[in-house]
Each structure stands twice: as C-alpha cells, then as structure tokens.
Amino acid sequence: MTIQPTHDDSAVQRRNQGEENIRFMQAVRDALKKPALWESRPLDISSVLDALPLFGKLVPGLLGKIDGDRIGAGGHSMGSYATEAIAGALVDLPGQPGRNFADPRVKAALCLSPQGPGQFGLNEHSFDRISLPYMAMTGSLDSIGPVASPAWHKTPFERSQPGDKYHLFIEGANHMSFITPHALLPGRAEQGGAIFDYTNSASLAFWDAYLKGDARAKQYLQSGALEKFGRGAVKLSRR
DSSP: OOOOOOOTTSHHHHHHTTOTTOOHHHHHHHHHTOHHHHHHHHHHHHHHHHHHHHHHHHSGGGTTTOOTTSEEEEEETHHHHHHHHHHTOEEEETTEEEEEOOOTTEEEEEEESOOOTTSTTOOTTTTTTOOSOEEEEEEEEOOOSSSOOHHHHTHHHHHSOSSSEEEEEEEEEETTTTTOTTOSOGGGHHHHHHHHHHHHHHHHHHHHHHTSOOHHHHHHHHSSHHHHHHTTSEEEEEO
C-alpha cells in the first residue's frame, strides 16, 4: 500500500483554493522562506503513521493488510526534505537548532532529488545521524535553484552513516525526470523513458530489499546489474 499525503501548502492545494497561477517551483520558493513549513512537513508524515491503525476501520479492504514493521518513506524535491527529516536529519529552526524529527517506525528512506545543506534548515552536519537504509537519486541536469547541483544532492549520502546507503546518478536526468518519463524535450522522449525505467528499477529493488527482506533484490543493488542495464548512463554508488 502507498499513501501519498498532500500538504496544505502544496501547489495543488493552493490552486484548489484559487491561486490559479501557482506552480511547483513557486511553491518550493515560498516554502524556503517559511520555517513553519519545515516543521509541519515531517510532522504530517508522523501524523499519517499515527493514523495507520484507523485505516482498516475506514477502508475495510485494508483490514489486517498494513504491516507496521515494514514502513518506508520517500519523496521528491521538498518531499525529499520531509523524508530526510523523518530519517533523522537534524533541522535548524528559529530558536530550535538541531531539531530531530526522526520517526523510528520508518525503516527505509528513498529521496528523489535530495535536499542538500543551506535550505530548509539543513546544514553540512544535518545528515550525520541518518543510519537507516537510504537511497538517493539525482542526475547531471538536476540543478534547479541557487544552490542545487548534482554534488549538492549527493551530500546526504556522503554524510550519512555508512551501511545500506545508495546514490544513483543518471546522465541526462533533470529535476523532474524521476517522477515522469515526459520531463525531457520531445526529441529526447526515448531518453526520458529510459531514465524513468532506471528510476523504477532502482526504487523497486530498494523497497524489496529493505522492506520485504528480499535477498535477490539486495544482491541486485550490490551487483553491477543496474549499471549494465543503464549502458553507461547510470552510476550507483554504495556505502
């Protein structure tokens, strides 16, 4: 089962409330200026986890099907920030340096276009305590914003505790390539589809390895199979 929460400050919600011209990147720029949102995003995730026991009562088809011991958190862009915070990254809030939002119910974290230091209250050492299984993905064109770059997106992987850490770099991937195969120009549609395939293959193997305990999936991540599949466009780093 996958739960995809929509936060009050999201572009979708703001458009529904009448802000017709609001777009994804504008919503992110606005959020960068509002520390209250840096706090509310990870707290929203913990609130959803608090509510899991109720889901079976609200949706009878889910009764007995939610395994609270196999919970993963994932996100893209600002969603990656919330995932990092839930995974144990420390956040500097006004008057509250090093705020810890870690939720031990989350057993693995997947970040698409991760947040590096210098935004959302994150600094160079914010990621030092992340110890749970973690996978990040970025690309050579993933450089939206004043501080973002492929190297910047890699910081959480490099700073986190070693062991079960993965960082996928895809040549030609931009900020949106990880969530849609149509992120590239029409003349590069085939490349966009391939990037999306690499993203899906790595993501599914990561979840299977660390939420389902699938030894073959973990072996796939530890081998060079994904890089072979990528034919030179993919590099998977491990720690």
